[in-house]
Amino acid sequence: MGKTKTADLSRRWEKVKKSWYKFSKNPLSIIGATIILIIVCLAIFAPFAAPYPEHAGSFVNFDEASMPPNLKHPFGTDVFGRDIMSRIFFGFRFSITMGVVVITLAAPVGITLGLIAGYMKGTWVDTVIMRLTDIFVAVPPLVLALAVCSILTPSVFNAMMAVTLMWWPWYCRMVYGIASSIKNEFFVQAAEVTGAGKLHIIFREILPNCYGPIFTKISLDMGWVILIGSALSFVGLGAQPPTPDLGTMVADGGKYMPDQWWIAIFPAIAIMFIVFGFNILGDGIRDMLEVEEV
């Protein structure tokens, strides 16, 4: 028993090494991974990386307000005299947190439901789960999030909950597709015949076949969740001032267009970069794991 396990592990390690080799060959994926790494580091170490960490909260210094980009403040300052670059670094914290929280909650729920529904395809379990999913995806995600968010008190936490609520169905759908198509494959039937329990089949046989699409989707999703989160804060339903959130900053800055363009533009570019990074990363992961169009 021990021998097969080590052979298994070393084979897995070989696979991982091969995948990594393939990944590293693709220059775009490396760029994406680097961008994300930088952003995550900036987010985590914001208090140290930001030149003016105290500007992240409520801080006022009208002497230095509304300064265009210069040496002291590379991205300029806003109307309260706060350094935009520092605020962006702190804004990354919220963005990354939102992405992580939403996906950590939504993915497992969606995946589990999708697995169950896919494996039990044709039964009432399948119908109930998928109909429920259909209802949630009947409206554009942003719309539902906006509605839910607006009904609850605006806050970062509520925004995260709202987005999670409308995110899980997409995982459910994707996994459902895979699970229902492979549930008739021989290896599943073999497991059934040898008396494996349903839970074992679902999590040990079917789930591993979904890893590729799941990881790709998670990487791409991080970008989208952050995008939606910034949209919510843009309309004031997410982080509240004076918390530095990229979406709120764009909204605030919008008022001072076009003269003090830097207040809105730099946070906007920051948003683009995050999504761009996760997108390229996701594409790289997809190529590496050889997944079809997700």
Add this chain to the structure above:
Amino acid sequence: MRFLKFFARRLLHSIFVLLGLSVLVFLIARVMPGDPARMALGPRVPEEIVEKYREDLHLNKPIYVQYYYWLIGAIRGDFGMSLFTKRNVADDIREFFPATLELILFTGIVMSTFGIMLGVIAARYANKWPDNVVRVISYMGVCTPAFVFAILFLLLFGYILNLLPTIGRLSPWLDRPPVVTGFITIDSLIAGNLVAFFDGLKHLIMPGLALALGPMAQEARITRSSMTENLQRDFIALERSQAIPERRIMTKYLMRISIIPTVSVLGLDFASQLGWAFLVELIFNWPGLSRYGINVMMRKDLNAIVAVIMVIGLLFLIVNIIVDIVVAGLDPRIRLGAERSK
């Protein structure tokens, strides 16, 4: 005959989903903390009037009764009163919906035509510079939220270059053409008012483009990859070996099969536009359903919120059905199913 069955099933499914959606939204709306009646009327109104209002809205009854009343009204087209505009929600919708529809249709036309065009160019010059340019642009387009584009356009074309109008659907000094469809562009054409037509078009460009660029980029990518993939297939090689002119192969045989994935995605992209429209309409002060939606959501105007979501859900459903029909029309594998697969 199969087609009708397929269609009927879809219809039934859609009705079910709409109903389920209404239940979901209704639950969410009524579950929120606070007293809607009090919020609607304000703090200074005496309690008896508030109580009467509660009675009218059936707010004291159990939630399924409330839903029942709502459903009956909805079927009749009555969604109740809006606390925000103080009139029938149905009237509100009738007023604001065409504006959003016009914007969305404009966006849809732009994103599908240019998206496919860019994808074709990229595939034709695969791996040469036009392809790389299109790829980079598509990447940026996909990653940028519509509201960022909106703000950039506002800055560039609205303020700096002063080329395009920044607010609303029609310049304030022009009269609105008589309402036939509710579309300013079509109505002004019908009335023969070319000035208004071009003015309306000018107002459509920025918000429409802001919404269209993202999906356009997506369509371009999908078209490109679909075309380059299909170019490797044996049926293209066979057609070449039969001396069919290359041009014909590209425009007829390659196109039809490569467009299918693009069209399938159109439905989903359309949906995401409906979402981003909420922000874009806000930025451009576009008097549409989405701007109305944001306003009523901020004010927790429950009747209106539910109605807006239902309308959007319905629109999305219809678009999806249309997309499915078109795809089935293009792809015999779908509409004939695997009758005899080998």
Add this chain to the structure above:
Amino acid sequence: MAERLLDIKDLHISFDVYGGTLKVLNGVNLFMYEGEKVGLVGETGCGKTTTAKSILKILPVPPARIPKGEIFFKRQDVLKMVPKEIQRIRAQGISMIFQDPTAALNPVFTIGDQLMEAIKYSSIQDGLSRREIRKLAIQTLQDVALPDPERILENYPIQLSGGMRQRICIAMALATESQLLIADEPTTSLDVTIQDQVLRLLGVLVKEKETSTILITHSLGIVREWTQRVYVMYAGGMVETARTAELFESPLHPYTQGLMKAVPKLTGEGIAEGISGRIPDYLNPPEGCRFNPRCPHVMPVCKKERPPFFNARDDHQVACFLFKE
């Protein structure tokens, strides 16, 4: 001396891929005369399809490159032709049957559309009217023994079985009355029970129309029954060629001998042996003879030089240094 219909000389083809260059064809030599049925046999991945596609110039040329070689069809080099001339060759000179009929037919067009289109552009007769084309289409479908041709014209590929689809591909290839037919593993993707039918049909048609044929396959059995002359291919080059009967009686190249031994006998005697080793990595193929890592008779010269065809016997050539004299 009869004129050679097809003469491939020293063809090299490489593919540019992500990790480098795949040097697939390493100097292919093949010729045939009019009216012959020549077999091209080799295992999957040895370059048979690449060779076939290059004759018609339907290889995707950006990733593929042809650094060296000539392909003479009726004494004209295909590789040097301008597009107009190629089109003429494709129309009336050469036609091809692909391995997988499902992949070879465009799924979103009807059989009628595709068949009539092929006839329209490839037919010897110019300017046929639509009705005449349709009549011809129905005729060719009947020639391949397909029932109810009118209905089939309206069908889409997905509605037909694999055997039917392959017959349609055969119909398309033969409808144009070309002089050379390249059949790339025409029965590989079909049920065993259908394979024989289709091969027999192909044989009858080819005989009727006096079409010269190259039959590509990995099955020795099919080659033996169907062809007059055979080329054995390995890793991008021809290793042996002879008349079919001669080859099966006395296979000379070590690879060919290995192949013969690997086929289990119907009589059940003896044990089928495989050939040890694997086909080379085309990114870094071995120097000299590409078979040398697996050859039981390998000599030092094999690792340095590539063996050309040596005349071992009458009409029997082997690309192996064992037969240098």
